[in-house]
Amino acid sequence: MGRKQTKSGKIRLTEVAKLAGVSPITASRFFRNPEALSLSKRERVDSAVKELGYVPNLAARALASHRTEVIGVVIPSLTNNVFADVLRGVYDSSEGSRYSIQLANTRYSILQEEKLLRLFRAQKPAGLIVTGINQTAESRAILESMNCPVTQIMEIGDSPVDMMVGFSHYDAGFAAISHILEQGCRRIGFLGARMDPRVQRRFEGYRDAMKAASLFDPNLVVTTSVPTTVTLGGTLFADLLAQAPDIDAVFCVNDDLALGVLFECQRRQISVPGDLAIVGFNDLEFMASAVPSLTSVRTNRYEMGRHAVTMVIDAIEGRRPKEPVLDLGFQLIVRESSTPQSI
Amino acid sequence: MGRKQTKSGKIRLTEVAKLAGVSPITASRFFRNPEALSLSKRERVDSAVKELGYVPNLAARALASHRTEVIGVVIPSLTNNVFADVLRGVYDSSEGSRYSIQLANTRYSILQEEKLLRLFRAQKPAGLIVTGINQTAESRAILESMNCPVTQIMEIGDSPVDMMVGFSHYDAGFAAISHILEQGCRRIGFLGARMDPRVQRRFEGYRDAMKAASLFDPNLVVTTSVPTTVTLGGTLFADLLAQAPDIDAVFCVNDDLALGVLFECQRRQISVPGDLAIVGFNDLEFMASAVPSLTSVRTNRYEMGRHAVTMVIDAIEGRRPKEPVLDLGFQLIVRESSTPQSI
């Protein structure tokens, strides 16, 4: 005969039902759809749950219902500060809900992404949050075959798999360059590391803004596929100076690079913003206290994480947003590093 | 009669077993204990799995076996760069194993920690990784009642719940101060934010090193419970200067504060290290490229994450380490900011 007896102390839904004087299925409904119970039974079950300290067995629930209460989150990097903020938003707004977060890291590999998505699909998550809008055809097919709400985050585009929260990196890049141009700069360098799709879009914003002013020059552009660091900012800036010694501004695709450029300027006695304006991207906290303070494009990362989870949970529970695409925008935070005349 | 028929296309272990010409239980063993199968059956099951693209149902597995393949990780912050590195190690070394990571964030609240641990216990994780060694009595009791390997990370101490990976924050603080003293500094300030237990220990290292040199002075110490930022480094430094205008060095409990101090020095035209030596903690990447480059205590965070997972998995699978406590140490990375004489 089967296995050893259920430990007598073990509290199952049956025990709760017994104490409450209802059938197990009614007790089950108490968790899934309490409104369906009459008030009296609802209270009886509620107090039985508390009295016994009942904790549902999630594995049994998942097995019987063919669903889990897991929201998968696929991001390309754990080190990048940007994702730390997004994740904080994600975890903050998943707390208190019944859903738990399952994190997966692609390390910017699209193959790894496909693999992870396949894994997620097999585990039937209740919802999914993925980074970016440039999934491979294969990944996109998996996402579409996934039988749950999906939110793409970090950027927005025309054809969401399902929902999107983000902002236009192209517009943000364009706005940053427009601002620098307004300051009277003409030779604006572009520094890019790890040219992922979003960075690529920022570049396109830069390129088009420069072209619109008839100032685009390939010599002003230095990029690499190497991951971003502060040190790399200095190195790339040195390369840029060698290529185009007459630059009067630099747009960095992220704040780490911008900080590296600032340090390199200090090292070479280049006055900022006198000789060179610097603009970063993301507006990490340190940008405000650098000397000089550094201009950046603020992105609403925490909010992005929060909204992504909220949208997914709402969709799971049948409350689909009217608009599938949510644009959180960006703010150009102008500081000393890009306002030469004010110095 | 029950529910709708199993979708004919659905692949269960039974299908695999049928194709391989073995009983379902043998197929099951293929995953749990392949060595127990004869070579021929092992190969037959293996190819059947591949042919059918079988993916195990984790919920069913968990329900039947009373176990999950989840390793819980409890950390106090998602924003802190320090934990980003630890997590990278954690995720990197969990990949390729059968275990998945479940992350939980206490936000430095010990009550939240208790709550999360209780939650984890209810879900019967295969292993657990928790931050620090200062759990409340209640939390500790939960950890001890948890029926799985537990690793405490970030610091080491005398009475591990089970296993530990980390280093001595006291020794690290002491070593940093010893170094500064060797440079001839006498009035060494201490800047601390979010005085969590580990930061507290660094302070004790500072205090004892200063006392040993008969140089301890409460006026040299400025701390706050506010979370760390670069900006805060500047603020605290201003407070310190007001309290003790004659300081000749500052030890910051983390690198963000150190960077804030550097910026504040630039703002006030205080020469570093000429007028003031600066030493940080953690050795984040930017410390090397700051101007002047900033001395810091390097901590092996990525390795800590890797080892924690490896130790837990090994313990789950019966390979307990000889030594339950693993000291990963630290390295004092001396740079320009703390070597006045070399300038």
Place this chain on the structure above:
DNA sequence: ACAATTATTGACAGCGCTACCATCGGATTG
């Protein structure tokens, strides 16, 4: 008052997998 409809509740039969024996040959031993 009676049929028709709607809220509540319950019975049944699994979800897909594994723990616990039982079994069965074959190798080893005395």
Place this chain on the structure above:
DNA sequence: CAATCCGATGGTAGCGCTGTCAATAATTGT
């Protein structure tokens, strides 16, 4: 050659919960 052991395999019976449908009670309309 029987007794013993061991490694490999299989049968049975659930793990704790929920989907489906049926049954019952309460409510409404005519």
